[in-house]
Amino acid sequence: MGEVILRASQVTKEYRSRRGPLVRALRGVSIAVEAGRTLGIVGESGCGKSTLARLLVGLEPATSGTVELLGRPVAPPRGGRSPFARTVQLVFQDPFSSLDPRLTVVSALAEVLKVHGLATSREARRARAAALLEMVALGPRFLDRYPHELSGGQAQRVAIARALAVEPRLLVLDEPTSALDVSVRAEVMNLLVRLQDELGLSYVFISHDLAMVRHLSDEIAVMYLGAVVEQGPYGPVLESSLHPYTAALAAAVPVPDTTRHVHRDGRPPGSEAPPLTGEPPAGCPYHPRCALAEPVCTTVRPTLDELLPGHLAACHVAARRVAVAPGAPPVPG
Amino acid sequence: MADALLELRGVRIGMRERRRQREIVRGVDLAVAVGEKLGIVGESGSGKTLTALSVLGLLPSPPLRLLAGRITYDGRLLNELDDKALAAVRGAEIAMVYQDPMTSLNPLLRIRTQITETLRAHGADRAEAAERTRQVLGQVGLADPERVERAFPHELSGGMLQRVMIAMALAGSPRVLIADEPTTALDVTIQQQILELVEDLQVRTGMAVVWVTHDLGVVARLVDRVAVMYAGRVVEEAATADLFARPSHPYTAALLGSLPQTSTGHRDRLTQIGGTPPDPTRLAAGCPFRWRCPYAFDRCTEEEPPLLERGSSRAACWKEPAAWAR
Incomplete structure (x- = not known):
């Protein structure tokens, strides 16, 4: 096992409002990211994946549990800037809303360098900005452009360059390709792979696009209603899923290949979207949508256990099937 | 195509400026037959949405307008119908579902009111409209149609609203459904339900479908024929x-x-x-x-x-x- 860059242990996050119920966005999430590796996080909207992203970079405090970066606990900055900003950076979905429309590319990059005291003179900052652009395969001619003069793919590359300015160890990428045109997504994905190989970066890659998550991630954590329900290496998690929710999610992705749509894929994952707020039902939170649910699932909440080496799932049915026949795929395909 | 139910010929959409014409859609021919599912694929700016909007005369005008072309539905030239005649076609014969449900529903009216209003406008009596509203809300897989009926748009999630929009489009039993990225903002599980629903209805009623999307996965899954658009x-x-x-x-x-794709190696260059x-x-x-x-x-x-x-x-x-x- 390599060096652990980031570790979250039993993290919970609750939001209280004056009126209305307590919202429990995260219910005890534990994840770890090793140096140079990618953890993919998938799940439907409302599962808590973006809340987790904000906690991981210290933008918000956890209600309970700990987040540690390089062994030091992460806390949100009080007033000033976070001491963790040099270690972890967040890249958002929409590059245009994360770039100041009034700043040229060089000013946006220079601002970061200045704040962190990374380049003292104006010339040094410009030179460093040009070098950062080169890392994301943009030429020096982009230095003096404004965000509106950039395409979506170019703007996202500038946002990545800005995140790299502080030489972080970890990037938290929250849907980094979702706002981009199909033809430029590949370019950003290739860039992320190259940067990881060259700089030894670690990534937390959050997306609802399972094909992209599969492509980039070493490990995948599947979230449902604020909790991780399955976790493990990308291949086993997506291709021989232990949790019926993962299987349903993977089956629901339309594959761009007509030869694979001869039959209707998978089982319908249930008739209702997960509730965005309020309490999930007793027992397993997935049981109302689950085709395999048994009486025990309505009363006892399953724990996330290592059912196969390195492969965790929170499912009574999967746990029993693995115990009975360790070789057989637990969810009928 | 002789058996085309809806046909676009030489459609050009753009702005007319003092000296010249600026075209965004530059001559599109498309046709869809009864019971056929046509996909229009393209990236942002390819003109796919404008092409879809032009069918029912819904172009944001001014500044955009149909500069040239013929849009024929069941032997009638839609682009020459007056507003009243076009309104009769809209919803009852050709229905449209938009990408963003929030902007196409009235925030001040209950869901029930919005659907029954449309049905009443097309001649249903009060009881029929109420009955049909309940029926279509159930058909789109909403778990609690009675609650949804009484709700205001802000009380529903994005996925629920998009299903309400589809229910609304289907309420008039249209012969053509035009859908502009209706599932793009939704989770894949909800998208799957909506694709299955549209397929079911299409098989049962012979409705023609025009599905506008950038998602080639959805295309592979749903449509019979594809038109790929690029630069208008x-x-x-x-x-x-x-x-x-x-x-x-x-x-x-x-x-x-x-x-x-499934054949692409992990982390291989795309x-x-x-x-x-x-x-x-x-x-x-x-x-x-x-x-x-x-x-x-x-x-x-x-x-x-x-x-x-x-x-x-x-x-x-x-x-x-x-x-x-x-």
């Missing part, structure tokens, strides 16, 4: 299976290559399409894809290719796929 024109049209097996336009081939889609109002002469095309040659800079027959497909490319190997 259809650059390839083919049966879905043919398009995926043998793309006839380099842009289609590049789009397919840029997606991680095929990039260099550059970005052009602005269709500022095109130079020649093929608008030639800047990004690995197979472009002299002719491509001189003359924009028309849609040419390529086996069972049509593609706007001077080179046959067999000649792509430079």
Whole structure:
């Protein structure tokens, strides 16, 4: 096992409002990211994946549990800037809303360098900005452009360059390709792979696009209603899923290949979207949508256990099937 | 096509300025038959949404307008109907579902009111309208149709609203459903339910479907025939299976290559399409894809290719796929 860059242990996050119920966005999430590796996080909207992203970079405090970066606990900055900003950076979905429309590319990059005291003179900052652009395969001619003069793919590359300015160890990428045109997504994905190989970066890659998550991630954590329900290496998690929710999610992705749509894929994952707020039902939170649910699932909440080496799932049915026949795929395909 | 239910011929959409005309959709021919599902694929700015909006006279006008072309539905020329006649077609015969449900529902009215209003406008009596509203809300897989009926739009999630929009579109039992990225903002599980619902209805009622999307996965899953749009024109049209097996336009081939597929190795380099889609109002002469095309040659800079027959497909490319190997 390599060096652990980031570790979250039993993290919970609750939001209280004056009126209305307590919202429990995260219910005890534990994840770890090793140096140079990618953890993919998938799940439907409302599962808590973006809340987790904000906690991981210290933008918000956890209600309970700990987040540690390089062994030091992460806390949100009080007033000033976070001491963790040099270690972890967040890249958002929409590059245009994360770039100041009034700043040229060089000013946006220079601002970061200045704040962190990374380049003292104006010339040094410009030179460093040009070098950062080169890392994301943009030429020096982009230095003096404004965000509106950039395409979506170019703007996202500038946002990545800005995140790299502080030489972080970890990037938290929250849907980094979702706002981009199909033809430029590949370019950003290739860039992320190259940067990881060259700089030894670690990534937390959050997306609802399972094909992209599969492509980039070493490990995948599947979230449902604020909790991780399955976790493990990308291949086993997506291709021989232990949790019926993962299987349903993977089956629901339309594959761009007509030869694979001869039959209707998978089982319908249930008739209702997960509730965005309020309490999930007793027992397993997935049981109302689950085709395999048994009486025990309505009363006892399953724990996330290592059912196969390195492969965790929170499912009574999967746990029993693995115990009975360790070789057989637990969810009928 | 003789049996076309809805047909677009030479559709041009754009702005008329003092001296010149700026076109965003530059001559589109499309047709959909009874019971057929047509996909329109393209990236942002390709003109796919405007093409869809033009059918029911819903272009944001001014500044945009139908500059030329004929839109025929069941023998009637839609683009020459007056507002009243067009309103009778809308909803009852051709229904449209938009990408963003929040902007197409009235925030001040209960869901029930909005659906029954549409039905009443097309001649249903109060009891019929109420009955049909309950029925369609159940059909789109909403778990608690009675609650949804009484709700205001802000009380529902995005997925629920999109299903309400689809229910509303289906309430009038239209013969053509035009859907503009209706599932793009939704989770894949909800998307799957909606695709299944549309397929079911389509099989049961013979409704024709025009599905506008950028998602090739949805195309593979849902439609029979695909039109790929680029820079305001259809650059390839083919049966879905043919398009995926043998793309006839380099842009289609590049789009397919840029997606991680089951056969793509983990972290392998994906095929990039260099550059970005052009602005269709500022095109130079020649093929608008030639800047990004690995197979472009002299002719491509001189003359924009028309849609040419390529086996069972049509593609706007001077080179046959067999000649792509430079």
